[in-house]
Amino acid sequence: MSQNSYTLLPIDEEVEVSPGLFVERRSFMAVFGGMALTVVSNLNARAAIEESVDKKLSFEQFLSEANPLAQRLVGDISASGQDRYLRTVAALTAKLRGMPMPARWNNTGQGLKEEDYKIGVHPGGNPFTVLHWRLEPGAICRPHVHEYGNVVTVGLEGVVRVNNYISTGSFDYKNNGTFQVQKTVDQILSPGSVNLVSLDMVHSFQAGPDGARGLDITTRLKPKPEHSTPYLSIAKTALDENTSIYDASWAFSS
Ligand SMILES: [Fe+2]
Known part of the structure; x- marks a missing residue:
């Protein structure tokens, strides 16, 4: 018997993952099931990023996103800290649409x-x-x-x-x-x-x-x-x- 053929398990408990290569079904499900979940979760993350990039913000929505982010970053007034703060706020302004006129x-x-x-x-x-x-x-x-x-x-x-x-x-x-x-x-x-x-x-x-x-x-x-x-x-x-x-x-x- 070849060491590459796994005949110790019944055939229905093995999966052929590539020609001539068999793995135990439970291992296959654990590994490839995990990969499938990773692929789905990556697709979800990508969809979330695309939705976020395309999202347009009213002024009220801009404030509700920018206020907590700005509050988190404002404490670092070093040159690099301010740069991060300003760029973060600036990035959100790119989504701003329909800015109202002031009172x-x-x-x-x-x-x-x-x-x-x-x-x-x-x-x-x-x-x-x-x-x-x-x-x-x-x-x-x-x-x-x-x-x-x-x-x-x-x-x-x-x-x-x-x-x-x-x-x-x-x-x-x-x-x-x-x-x-x-x-x-x-x-x-x-x-x-x-x-x-x-x-x-x-x-x-x-x-x-x-x-x-x-x-x-x-x-x-x-x-x-x-x-x-x-x-x-x-x-x-x-x-x-x-x-x-x-x-x-x-x-x-x-
Ligand atoms: Fe000024």
Whole structure:
């Protein structure tokens, strides 16, 4: 008798899994039954992922998914922790559809003209606040540092040019002279695209010819400082085009 033929068991207790190879039915059922369950469970997981990717969220549904995730991640304010937080919130905004208009629009005074730049607030974010902004055609939001919170900016309508800068060292708000900043992002933000600002980063906006509308999902990570918003005047021409280093000085708002 060949050692490869398992004749010790009755034939109905064996299964031929490949030509000439028999295994005990119980082992076959345990192994291949388990594999079948794994295949089914993988198919279910894939279907769940596809459903999740295709899922569209109303603003209320966005909040119900984003709030608990954000609450779990917000405690890590290291650079990588903020990056994870911002990317997680930003990924959910990609599913957002039918964003409502805010109950009222308020002048921010942050544009060059009073009516240029308006903001409304959507309640319900935790730990973040959802600000809805509207820029008139060509309107500007001046470059300013986010020194106590980070931001996910989401384009909803029109296009807006967004620039991000970082300090080449660390920001000294008592410096009355010139210092240097580095431009890290020059982006045309269109509907559905996002821009991320971590603590101590600068951003500025300039709306396209049709104006623009979008969201700033802002999260306070530190107490608000005593001084007013730290706006910057940034030179139009880089000191060094290769590294995008610019001269800058403070232009605090009142
Ligand atoms: Fe800002």
